[in-house]
Amino acid sequence: MAELTGAExxxxxxxxxxxxxxxxxxxxxxxxxxDALYKQEKIKHILARHEQGATHAADGYARSTGKxxxxxxxxxxxxxxxxxGIATAYMDSSPLVVFTGQVAxxxxxxxxxxxxxxxxxxxxxxKHNFLVKDVRDLAITIKKxxxxxxxxxxxxxxxxxxxxxxxxxxxYFYPKTVSMRSYQPKVEGxxxxxxxxxxxxxxxxxxxxxxxGGVILGEGSAELSELVRLLGCPCTNTLMGLGGYPGTDPLFxxxxxxxxxxxxxxxxxxxxxxxxxxxxxxxxxxxxxxxFCPHARIIHIDIDPSSIAKNVPVTIxxxxxxxxxxxxxxxxxxxxxxxxxxxxxxxxxxxxxxxxKLSCLNYDRQSELIKPQFVVEKLYELTGGDAFVTSDVGxxxxxxxxxxKFDKPRRWINSGGLGxxxxxxxxxxxxxxxxxDALVACxxxxxxxxxxxxELSTCKQYDLPIKVVNLNNRYMGMVRQWQExxxxxxxxxxxxxxxxxxMKLAESYGHVGMRIEQPADVEGALKEALAQKDRLVFMDFIxxxxxxxxxxIAAGKPHNEMELGPCASPPVDTDRELA
Amino acid sequence: MRHIxxxxxxxxxxxxxxxxxxxxxxxYNIESLTVAPTDDVSLSRMTLVTRGSEEVIEQIxxxxxxxxxxxxxxxxxxxxxxxxxxxxTKVNATGEMREEVKRLVEIFRGxxxxxxxxxxxxxxxxxxxxxxxxxxAVKGAGILEVVRSGVSGIGRGPxxxxxx
Ligand SMILES: Cc1ncc(C[n+]2csc(CCOP(=O)(O)OP(=O)(O)O)c2C)c(N)n1
Numbered sequence: 199m200a201e202l203t204g205a206e207x208x209x210x211x212x213x214x215x216x217x218x219x220x221x222x223x224x225x226x227x228x229x230x231x232x233d234a235l236y237k238q239e240k241i242k243h244i245l246a247r248h249e250q251g252a253t254h255a256a257d258g259y260a261r262s263t264g265k266x267x268x269x270x271x272x273x274x275x276x277x278x279x280x281x282x283g284i285a286t287a288y289m290d291s292s293p294l295v296v297f298t299g300q301v302a303x304x305x306x307x308x309x310x311x312x313x314x315x316x317x318x319x320x321x322x323x324x325k326h327n328f329l330v331k332d333v334r335d336l337a338i339t340i341k342k343x344x345x346x347x348x349x350x351x352x353x354x355x356x357x358x359x360x361x362x363x364x365x366x367x368x369x370y371f372y373p374k375t376v377s378m379r380s381y382q383p384k385v386e387g388x389x390x391x392x393x394x395x396x397x398x399x400x401x402x403x404x405x406x407x408x409x410x411g412g413v414i415l416g417e418g419s420a421e422l423s424e425l426v427r428l429l430g431c432p433c434t435n436t437l438m439g440l441g442g443y444p445g446t447d448p449l450f451x452x453x454x455x456x457x458x459x460x461x462x463x464x465x466x467x468x469x470x471x472x473x474x475x476x477x478x479x480x481x482x483x484x485x486x487x488x489x490f491c492p493h494a495r496i497i498h499i500d501i502d503p504s505s506i507a508k509n510v511p512v513t514i515x516x517x518x519x520x521x522x523x524x525x526x527x528x529x530x531x532x533x534x535x536x537x538x539x540x541x542x543x544x545x546x547x548x549x550x551x552x553x554x555k556l557s558c559l560n561y562d563r564q565s566e567l568i569k570p571q572f573v574v575e576k577l578y579e580l581t582g583g584d585a586f587v588t589s590d591v592g593x594x595x596x597x598x599x600x601x602x603k604f605d606k607p608r609r610w611i612n613s614g615g616l617g618x619x620x621x622x623x624x625x626x627x628x629x630x631x632x633x634x635d636a637l638v639a640c641x642x643x644x645x646x647x648x649x650x651x652x653e654l655s656t657c658k659q660y661d662l663p664i665k666v667v668n669l670n671n672r673y674m675g676m677v678r679q680w681q682e683x684x685x686x687x688x689x690x691x692x693x694x695x696x697x698x699x700x701m702k703l704a705e706s707y708g709h710v711g712m713r714i715e716q717p718a719d720v721e722g723a724l725k726e727a728l729a730q731k732d733r734l735v736f737m738d739f740i741x742x743x744x745x746x747x748x749x750x751i752a753a754g755k756p757h758n759e760m761e762l763g764p765c766a767s768p769p770v771d772t773d774r775e776l777a
Numbered sequence: 778m779r780h781i782x783x784x785x786x787x788x789x790x791x792x793x794x795x796x797x798x799x800x801x802x803x804x805y806n807i808e809s810l811t812v813a814p815t816d817d818v819s820l821s822r823m824t825l826v827t828r829g830s831e832e833v834i835e836q837i838x839x840x841x842x843x844x845x846x847x848x849x850x851x852x853x854x855x856x857x858x859x860x861x862x863x864x865x866t867k868v869n870a871t872g873e874m875r876e877e878v879k880r881l882v883e884i885f886r887g888x889x890x891x892x893x894x895x896x897x898x899x900x901x902x903x904x905x906x907x908x909x910x911x912x913x914a915v916k917g918a919g920i921l922e923v924v925r926s927g928v929s930g931i932g933r934g935p936x937x938x939x940x941x
Contacts, residue, residue: 321791321794326845503839508836
């Protein structure tokens, strides 16, 4: 068999792995690989304008498809620039394989030009990483990287490849499958535990289902819907879990947590049995842990044992993949001779519907200024709720989560765990490449968009007709909101001074720019933008600077101590005896 | 509570730093850590002594198991086990203490492995408590140097921590 160079092996391995796109940026250490890429046509390389952008783009591709996103960056600054993107993927369990160039093996440890310890730097924010020291290990290492990234609880894997390894030659063999003695994720849940869970759910008087990103990552939405409808109980999603259960379904009570709905959080507080599925009891969700779900016995389904009982004690832990466990749970519920307490469930819903009457998300619709919520609501209406929506981090992210009702999984793409400003636009690029005919919108803020604004150039090069909805409040709104509430309105460094003219900026990148200043123009502008199917349109909405995200649970407060906005109806009396 | 966790680890470069990094990143404490290859060259055996509540220890074992390089682990403190640590120490041995130190070494079943006019170097194995007690006992003579290997441990009975 003819021998191939490491660079050729690299490219062949990706092709055999079925990789469609590589998001990258070249440099000295990856030149052999770029040369090999040049000589083939199977793998398309997308040149980002910054390695952070490349990594987020691969992440957007991964999140919207379930396939592994692939990144290729050079050594040193290429690798360090990618770290934010890697950490973002790690916190949200997104499957990425990130290849970093490295200086030649003979130079490692010498502080050579553009040398960093990529394996060391990335170690705390990867699922696993490798340094390939011998070209004969290259193909098998790539196989292992893909296997690890997208099995069990997914996550990013870094493969560091020294330059000489890409020049050395070896025989090429890419295994179809790989098995590792030290890594065998568990899929099926324990049937005994599942039976206990079924019985507990059927004995509940106030059941509640709380689901997270694991339902989406594990492709368990259909099973989740079946279970929720079978039990007839309320369902809430985390920020990462939106779309896991249909947002327009009457059994859906909205998102929970810090900026979740009143009804979702109150139902969490009062429920007597909580089923948590693929969620990790994050502090933004639980509020004060000691007062979290004080009346509930908790069932927790997760593929990662370390997620279970990490923050909150659990009555029935079930380790396994979401759809597998849910299918078995549905079967057990159906076969059980136990009957659900219909009367109790009806009373529970009466209570929830009382909470719903508060209209906790209501905002001032008469305002003469553009309300950001209004823009998202209109975007939702005009896209028929069927767009892929990415966001950055801040108030605009929360409003999008609250007002865009996602009915399908993998449609809502945001950095929930790390909260990375700059994620939205590059992530949208990956989504658009994966779904060329779909409508992809990026809802952002004037501060966040500037963190990866250079990717507008990438969008031009690859004709990505993303619709950028910039909710421009001339503030780092979320920071301003906290300063207003908790720092006596001392707006320390949260004003965005010296903003560019976004319309002209977009135009200079070759896109369509729009500025919208009146509420009456919002709908027309959105329609006009959505009609431009082949162009990126950057809509700069000049919004009300003082708008805050409501409702809100202040950090460290329990679920039943929500602060409601000025436009919610007067609070109902919630001081009741609990059965 | 003090726990002794025994781990079979892939003998890969970087495996040790993954374990150490996990402990520092998550704020767990390590009392001692030893690692060396086994009869199977592809595997290392690590013994780690840590302290924490039941919940913390549960998280530690789960997080360790999650590391890709960890093949298998057992919390030895959950069952009957044997714990050993080796101590090398150099102590002053002058005047009347010269005889006293020698006596103490005998009581603790250690060995004097190097001698000068003024010092003894002592080797001793045992569980950590015994070594602590010896150090306490010879303190009066004047300790010049203490070298401890860290704990290694093994379960009692026929069951073994191995690939099978
Ligand atoms: C990289 C990064 N730096 C800082 C922060 C802290 N932060 C969270 S929200 C926010 C303000 C975001 O402002 P903008 O993008 O304008 O959105 P808005 O809140 O106004 O909707 C900041 C600075 C962050 N999340 N990410």
